[in-house]
Amino acid sequence: MTSHLSRTPSGTEAPAVALVSALQSLSRAQREAAAHIAQELDWPRSGVPVLHLLARCGPVSLTDVAARLRVDLSVASRQVSTLADAGYVVRTVDAEDRRVRTVELTAAGHTLAAEASEAYTNLIDQAFSAWSPEDLAAATRTLNRLVDTIGADTTHRRSPQNQQEFA
Template sequence: MSSTLSRSPSGTEAPAVALVTALQSLARAQREAAGRIAHELDWPRSGVALLHLLARCGPTSLTDVAAHLRVDLSVASRQVSTLVDGGYVVRTVDADDRRVRTIELTDAGLALAAEAREQYAALIDRAFSAWSPEDLDEAIRTLDRLVDTISADTERRRAPQNQQEFA
């Protein structure tokens, strides 16, 4: 549903608004798929995303976890604590900088991440079985461009010289 402000003079939906609507639908579909996989693993969706990140990146700082997941540090800390409590992640203190906590998967975390990766692969194989490699390449390029465009605008707005402008 769009407001009259998002319509062109001809009454059609403005392309940028239609794009945002499509992205919101994509985000919902992704959350639903991730939720289904997390349910099958009997694990919270956010925990599975964190396991996937750590399996891909290896040991990393809590600050980097928050940045990669694009969440507040306190949110990342709660997600990590849940995984620590479950025995899937360990926190260690950096020997060079005792303020830094490194997050790393345990063997149980690696196994759960591998199981989640297999389930994601099966879902993707089913969902995109009718897509050609060229279709997939085009979709990847377009999505990467969208992420870069939105991220660049977000970073520009976060820049210190713009803080007063957007306050």
């Protein structure tokens, strides 16, 4: 039940509360889309974002994987371990700083990432086929503004266990 503080004087839902609700719905829709793609590829959903990240950025540290995906380092480590066990990524020790583990796609990982990207592109193309390029551009600007606003208002605080990398 919505409290009286999240309603306008006329009794309607406050705009910011409606926005948060819409963002939560968007997040659920994104998770469902990722689950659909992972199911098509016969792969656990949690590995898909790591594949996309590594395909886009190339080799990165495990800490960077966690930061860019905005997940705890232990979560990123488990996701990377699953991908490494399946032969899609390799972890190497950084030559300059032996505490740092670098993660990169293997040839099989590049193939799987390409398949995931194609499946995602097809899903998005189909979902937004009725939208004009102008509508898509406006939505993109608005979403980027939301990300900037929310990101500026929150800081990613690392817990003590996140200060070191997991192998």
